[in-house]
Amino acid sequence: MSLEQKQKILAALAGGADRVFALQSRLTALRGLGPANGGSGEQDKADFLESWLRSFGIDDIEHVDAPDSRVPSGKRPNLIVRVPGRSARTLWILGHMDVVPAGEESLWRTDPWTVTRDADDPDLIYGRGVEDNQQAIVCGCMVAAALKENGVTPDLSLGLIFVSDEETGNAYGIQYLLKEKPDFVKEGDLVMVPDSGSPDGTFIEVAEKGILWLRVTVDGVQCHASKPDDGKNALVASAAIILGAAEIEQRFDARDSIFSPDRSTFTPTKHEANVPNVNTIPGREVFYIDCRVLPCYTLDEVLAAFRDLGARVSETYGVNVDVQIQMCEPAAAPTPEDSAVVQSLKKAVKEVLGVDCWCGGVGGSTVAVSxxxxxxxxxxxxxxxxxxxxxxxxxxLSFAVGDAQVYASMLFLD
Ligand SMILES: [Zn+2]
Structure with a gap:
């Protein structure tokens, strides 16, 4: 009985490419840029998704909207959608509604805000958000609609979580939602965060490194470049810190083969503008270091190492060095490979895509850490x-169809 129902849903989803295209087109057109990215927020996207789901008779839609006076609606929408199964045990699929800006538009071959099919390959689509993270939202909607249209009640309940603010810090999104509704995910539920992956569909991300962003300010003494002895060159002192980051990386030398790369990384990145002219010795430099740290180290240890480096450089070069935390997200314990969600996912991917998955960790960060x-x-x-x-x-489009089938398969326990 259950097997028959599952086959019915998988077959219904198989013909869903046009529906994926239609949903992606609407979502991209509605943008969903957060205010920190110069946008008006995710409300239009949330409204569209809610009315689309209601048109299929999906009415259990809970709002956990975060107040935010920076956007016209005054709130950042977060939705919890439930489609009941035979058991209250729930497969959750989480997607974030916000996207990043188009960036340099001249680099796009098509309008970033109009989903466009490739001229030679109509299965391939372009548009801001089609991968990150609308595919997750679209696939969740596809499964929910297919269950209703086919009158199928799966073994597990289906839960969709649509959040705001993933691209600019999560405070109005998953963090707000989990603060307001700390217990909405129950023990035994399966949680899927389709926000990273691979082109062959075999990679399951189960671990993330800790992230520490440091803002380093070096204060020296500005002077004319023809009289360097009169000043303290902040750029030269900064160079010593930048090179010192490589030494710190050698000190924090643990390896963990689950991650790629398998070590902690300490990477100088952004540098703020200093003096506008060539013949002035800069008296102040501000730059940033992006640290991705294996879970065996604390971020406090890393911060202490950089402050120690700063103290040594300030003594050698006669400058003042200040190391501040720009962002700090400690690593969480990895999801075990033998956990129910990973086992169920592996089985479903094998069934739908015919491939074997492998588990690994990354240096990036997804809402899975929450x-x-x-x-x-x-x-x-x-x-x-x-x-x-x-x-x-x-x-x-075929990737999305396959992902929807994978989630549908996970709803059945045969
Ligand atoms: Zn994303």
Whole structure:
């Protein structure tokens, strides 16, 4: 009985490419840029998704909207959608509604805000958000609609979580939602975060490194470049810190083969403008270091190492060095490979895509960490190119159809 129902849903989803295209087109047109990215928020997207789901008779839609006076609606929408199964045990699929800006529009071959099919390959679509993270939202909607249209009640309940503010810090999104509704995910539920993956669909992300962003300010003494002895060159002192980052990386030398790369990384990145002219010795430099730290180290240890380096450089070069935290997100315990969500996902991917999955960790960060730090096992997986945030962001309609079938398969316990 259950098997028959599952086959019915998988067959219905198989013909869903046009529906994927239609949903992607609407979502991209509605943008969903957060205010920190110069946008008006995710409300239009949330309204569209809610009315689309209600048109299929899906009415259990809970709002956990975060107040935000920076956007016209005054709130950042977060939705919890439930489609009941035979059991209250729920498969959750989380997607974020916000996207990043198009970036340099001249680098796009098509209008970033109009989903466009490739001229030679109609399965391939372009548009901002089609991969990150609309595919997750679209696939969740596809499964929910297919259950209703076919009158199928799966073994597990289906839960869709649509959040705001993933691209600019999560405070109005998953963090707000979990603060307001700390217990909405129950023990035994399966949590999927389809916000990272691989082009062959085999990679399951189960672990993330800790992230520490440091803002380093070096204050020296500005002077004319022809009389360097009169000043303290902040740029030269900064160079010593930048080179010192490599030494710190050698000190924090643990390896963990689950991650790629398998070590902690300490990477100088952004540098703020200093003097506008060539013949002035800069008296102040501000730059940033992006640290991705294996879970065996604390971020406090890393911060202490950089402050120690700063103290040594300030003594050697006669400057003042200040190391501040720009962002700090400690690593959470990985999702075990033998957890129910990973096992169920592996089985479903094998059934639908015919491939074997492998588990690994990344240096990036997804909202899965918000679940993992609460002891909830979350798996990050999607069949995607991994081209998020790029110009000409692309996705395949067939990838989305397959992902929807994978989630549908996970709803049945045979
Ligand atoms: Zn994303």
């Amino acid at each position: 679940f993992r730090e609460r002891g909830i096992h979350a798996a990050v997986w999607a069949h995607i190119f991994e081209n998020c945030h790029t110009p000409n962001e692309a996705a395949r």
